[in-house]
Amino acid sequence: MVKVVVVDDHEVVRKGIIAYLKTEPRIEVVGQASSGNASIPIIEKEKPDVVLMDLMMEDGNGIEATKKVVKSLPNCKVIILTSFYDDEQVFPALEAGAFSYILKTSSATEIVQAILKAAEGENVIEPKVAGKMLTNFRKAEKKPHEELTERELEVLLCIGNGMTNQEISEHLFIGIKTVKTHVSNILAKLGVKDRTQAAVYVHRNQLL
16 A cells, blocks of 8 residues: 655645545555645655655745655655646756656546556656756766867867967967957866866867
8 A cells, every 4th residue: 555645735636636546445645735834744744655746835835845855754755746847847856856757737547657656666757857857968968068169179179289379370370369269268168267277178088
């Protein structure tokens, strides 16, 4: 039997979810709350296996409540059940320790399956949310020098070869002021302080 606490500030939604969950013999609803703050004492008392947590609530949002639940009951799985899947909600919720993230557009059967899977240690991430996570991961994997323009990369490689601004100017047939502008942009994009660090970056990333 999977013990569940349902947290949602919309009474009709909360009671509707609970009514359906009570028809599922493998699930026992042991508590409910209308806000994040109100849910904590109930969750700590009942020690549920799974918490269905809404995000946008008055008197304590789902993100802050999730942090408290995860800290107090590490084995409890928090499933975010919300209408929102924008970056401002998704990533903070997952960073707070949410185990699964599903939308309120999910069917009752899908919600039940998410609960049962969570109890078995298998998380469920809404496809729209998974797509955002993948995009974010790819951005995180992108190297700083990949943000450089073709000309900036040429200048960076010259820096890696130990060339001065004058030498770069003559080598690439561009004005000295243009070189200085490129160098300034390169340092900013790479997040380094000076030419020496830029040169180290070149060799560390084997760009030559």
